[in-house]
Amino acid sequence: MSASALSDTGGIPALELRRVTRDFHVSAGLFAGKRRLRAVNDVSLSIETGEVVGLVGESGCGKSTLSKVLLGLLPASAGEVLFHGEQMSHQKRRAVAKRIQPIFQDPYSSLNPRRSIGSIIAQPLHVHGFGNRTEIRRRVSDMLDVVGLPSRLAQASPAQLSGGQRQRVAIARALILRPEILICDEPTSALDVSVQSQILNLLLDLRREFQLTYLFISHNLAVVEHIATRVAVMYLGRLVEVAETRAFFQAPRHPYSQALLDSIITPNPAEGIPTVHLGGSFPNPIDPPSGCAFHPRCPHAMPRCATDAPRLLTDEAGEIACHLTNMQQGA
Amino acid sequence: MAAETGSGDPLARELSRGRVLWLRGLGHQGFLMGAVVLGVIVMMAVFAPLLAPMDPFEQNLSARLIPPVWDDRGSWAHPLGTDHLGRDYLSRLIYGAQISLLIGIGAAFISGIIGTLMGVAAGYFGGRVDMVISFIITARLATPVILVALAIVAMIGASLEIVIAVLGLLLWDRYALVMRATTQQICANDYITAAKAQGCSLARIVVSEILPNLANNLIVVATLEVANAIILEAALSFLGLGVPPPLPSWGLMVSEGKSYILFDPWLITIPGVMLFLLVLAINLVGDGIRDVTSPEGRN
Numbered sequence: 001m002s003a004s005a006l007s008d009t010g011g012i013p014a015l016e017l018r019r020v021t022r023d024f025h026v027s028a029g030l031f032a033g034k035r036r037l038r039a040v041n042d043v044s045l046s047i048e049t050g051e052v053v054g055l056v057g058e059s060g061c062g063k064s065t066l067s068k069v070l071l072g073l074l075p076a077s078a079g080e081v082l083f084h085g086e087q088m089s090h091q092k093r094r095a096v097a098k099r100i101q102p103i104f105q106d107p108y109s110s111l112n113p114r115r116s117i118g119s120i121i122a123q124p125l126h127v128h129g130f131g132n133r134t135e136i137r138r139r140v141s142d143m144l145d146v147v148g149l150p151s152r153l154a155q156a157s158p159a160q161l162s163g164g165q166r167q168r169v170a171i172a173r174a175l176i177l178r179p180e181i182l183i184c185d186e187p188t189s190a191l192d193v194s195v196q197s198q199i200l201n202l203l204l205d206l207r208r209e210f211q212l213t214y215l216f217i218s219h220n221l222a223v224v225e226h227i228a229t230r231v232a233v234m235y236l237g238r239l240v241e242v243a244e245t246r247a248f249f250q251a252p253r254h255p256y257s258q259a260l261l262d263s264i265i266t267p268n269p270a271e272g273i274p275t276v277h278l279g280g281s282f283p284n285p286i287d288p289p290s291g292c293a294f295h296p297r298c299p300h301a302m303p304r305c306a307t308d309a310p311r312l313l314t315d316e317a318g319e320i321a322c323h324l325t326n327m328q329q330g331a
Numbered sequence: 332m333a334a335e336t337g338s339g340d341p342l343a344r345e346l347s348r349g350r351v352l353w354l355r356g357l358g359h360q361g362f363l364m365g366a367v368v369l370g371v372i373v374m375m376a377v378f379a380p381l382l383a384p385m386d387p388f389e390q391n392l393s394a395r396l397i398p399p400v401w402d403d404r405g406s407w408a409h410p411l412g413t414d415h416l417g418r419d420y421l422s423r424l425i426y427g428a429q430i431s432l433l434i435g436i437g438a439a440f441i442s443g444i445i446g447t448l449m450g451v452a453a454g455y456f457g458g459r460v461d462m463v464i465s466f467i468i469t470a471r472l473a474t475p476v477i478l479v480a481l482a483i484v485a486m487i488g489a490s491l492e493i494v495i496a497v498l499g500l501l502l503w504d505r506y507a508l509v510m511r512a513t514t515q516q517i518c519a520n521d522y523i524t525a526a527k528a529q530g531c532s533l534a535r536i537v538v539s540e541i542l543p544n545l546a547n548n549l550i551v552v553a554t555l556e557v558a559n560a561i562i563l564e565a566a567l568s569f570l571g572l573g574v575p576p577p578l579p580s581w582g583l584m585v586s587e588g589k590s591y592i593l594f595d596p597w598l599i600t601i602p603g604v605m606l607f608l609l610v611l612a613i614n615l616v617g618d619g620i621r622d623v624t625s626p627e628g629r630n
Binding site: 071072073093094096097098100101102104105106109110111112113114115120123124127128170173177 | 522532
């Protein structure tokens with residue numbers, strides 16, 4: 001794996017999820033009581049130091065819930081999150097904050113409009129008890145330099161900045177505590193196309209400079225192909241396929257991954273809008289289909305798919321949860 | 332990259348925030364008018380001992396019910412005439428500004444603290460806390476303020492402090508409603524999530540992330556409540572259960588003049604006009620502050 005060349009971790013992953021599950025209880029009506037919604041279902045994933053894992057899937061498949069669990073903002077209903085082999089649930093809130101930081105989708109709602117850029121970036125330092133004012137000012141100005149902003153912007157207010165500049169500020173704020181892991185939740189989808197690539201390249205540069213590990217959540221497959229070393233596909237709260245980026249984009253194996261790749265609209269209008277063989281709409285997460293959650297939309301569904309849920313099995317090409325491939329390998 | 336950093340309003344960058352607000356305030360007619368009237372009344376209250384020509388409590392029964400100077404029978408000895416006990420009306424009017432402002436600001440301050448605490452708690456925590464607080468707010472909204480205030484004052488007696496306390500404990504509902512809704516909106520923003528992810532304590536999130544964003548709405552509601560409290564005090568005093576005589580409250584002056592309405596109507600008109608001007612000015616200033624300070628609203 002190319003990532004292992006970046007640093008020697010002794011085989012312990014930077015971030016490991018072990019059978020993480022998160023349930024919500026939603027009201028189903030006035031007298032119907034509460035029903036369980038399983039937003040994240042039995043997700044196991046390990047991310048090595050220096051890796052960039054792209055997490056893709058439709059809206060509502062549990063990507064954002066998973067990121068909140070990783071940030072410690074929502075407790076997992078079952079399962080564990082481990083940083084370098086240490087359980088997150090055993091660590092204090094601030095210790096987690098020093099290791100893992102978020103970057104959000106909307107740079108307009110992620111910066112407090114009432115504070116100056118400098119005080120937004122310095123906030124984590126204050127929270128973690130760095131008292132020295134001149135030292136804080138120096139670090140803020142260094143960090144502005146790192147993300148490619150002039151240090152005079154420290155006095156500006158967020159309203160004076162463009163979307164791309166705001167996202168740079170959000171990155172500076174996330175990096176000032178020197179975390180090891182960044183959770184990027186659609187960090188470019190609210191930006192202009194011309195600015196998107198600047199932010200992506202900045203993230204890639206920072207990864208080298210700060211030895212960062214990324215979990216990169218996106219529904220934009222082109223962005224994921226550009227930045228990720230590995231791709232994880234999520235469907236209705238479960239991981240259905242994990243593979244190296246190049247292999248995934250050349251030959252996706254899960255029928256859902258294939259449909260996702262088919263759905264990319266090409267710049268050539270002669271090809272028209274792609275037909276995706278995903279009949280029907282996204283299923284109701286409160287009442288998921290039996291067996292494999294994807295079987296009502298799957299072009300290759302077999303009788304067995306409606307009864308047994310496929311397990312995520314590891315082979316030489318990655319991990320996949322599908323009876324089709326499992327059967328071919330078993331044969 | 333160069334183009335990106337070069338963007339932004341160059342004018343806004345040259346001027347400090349305070350200066351921008353000042354210029355915008357000067358360009359807002361309603362705000363200017365309200366601020367001038369309010370400023371005059373506040374000055375009246377602050378410098379009452381210097382401005383009042385006479386002692387507002389001194390009675391002179393041989394000079395009762397003298398009309399103001401614009402009447403044929405008036406004289407410059409009492410520019411606004413005298414009341415039924417021969418007290419100088421101008422002096423009472425000037426000292427009355429103190430009472431009205433004290434009650435308005437005092438009651439709005441007490442209710443502001445209660446309402447903001449409840450509203451922020453309901454908006455931030457949601458769930459059960461929100462359910463309980465919303466129930467209390469609804470119960471409060473269903474209570475007739477005048478009736479409850481009258482009952483309490485009638486039971487424990489009227490004094491300036493009691494009127495302020497009773498109004499303060501009754502007028503928090505609008506604060507609570509507005510702060511709850513605004514806090515909910517603020518908490519939906521990613522900067523609150525970011526603060527949590529940094530390990531911020533609850534106190535820090537409330538003080539440095541939520542309260543600064545509430546300030547605008549808080550000021551607007553506070554001005555409305557100041558005006559509201561002043562009117563309620565006038566109503567209570569008019570009904571005889573507000574500020575006790577001989578304090579020169581404008582509401583009490585209207586009340587004392589009501590038996591003379593047919594022959595000496597200025598006894599009611601003059602304090603009535605002052606109440607009207609004060610409440611109007613406070614509302615104009617409140618609206619103006621909202622227009623001038625809201626970060627995006629420059630309509």
